[in-house]
Amino acid sequence: MKQEFIVSNMACEGCKKKVSEAIEGIQGIQKYHIDLNEKKVWIDKDDSVQTNAIIQAIDDAGYQAKAI
Numbered sequence: 001m002k003q004e005f006i007v008s009n010m011a012c013e014g015c016k017k018k019v020s021e022a023i024e025g026i027q028g029i030q031k032y033h034i035d036l037n038e039k040k041v042w043i044d045k046d047d048s049v050q051t052n053a054i055i056q057a058i059d060d061a062g063y064q065a066k067a068i
């Protein structure tokens with residue numbers, strides 16, 4: 001299942017790396033792409049992965065994600 005998020009306070013390559021690490025720490029993520037300029041994250045995930053789990057993981061890394 002594909003899902004898109006806005007991570008509004010992701011501002012530089014360092015932020016992108018932290019968000020990447022947060023996403024990679026979640027079980028059941030098949031692939032993802034981060035666009036720093038658009039502050040968007042595309043995730044392809046197993047159906048078992050809850051949207052809130054993704055938002056929480058990104059939040060724990062210090063970033064605000066919103067599903068769009």
Ligand SMILES: [Cu+2]
Pocket residue numbers: 010011012013014015016
């Ligand atoms: Cu940054």
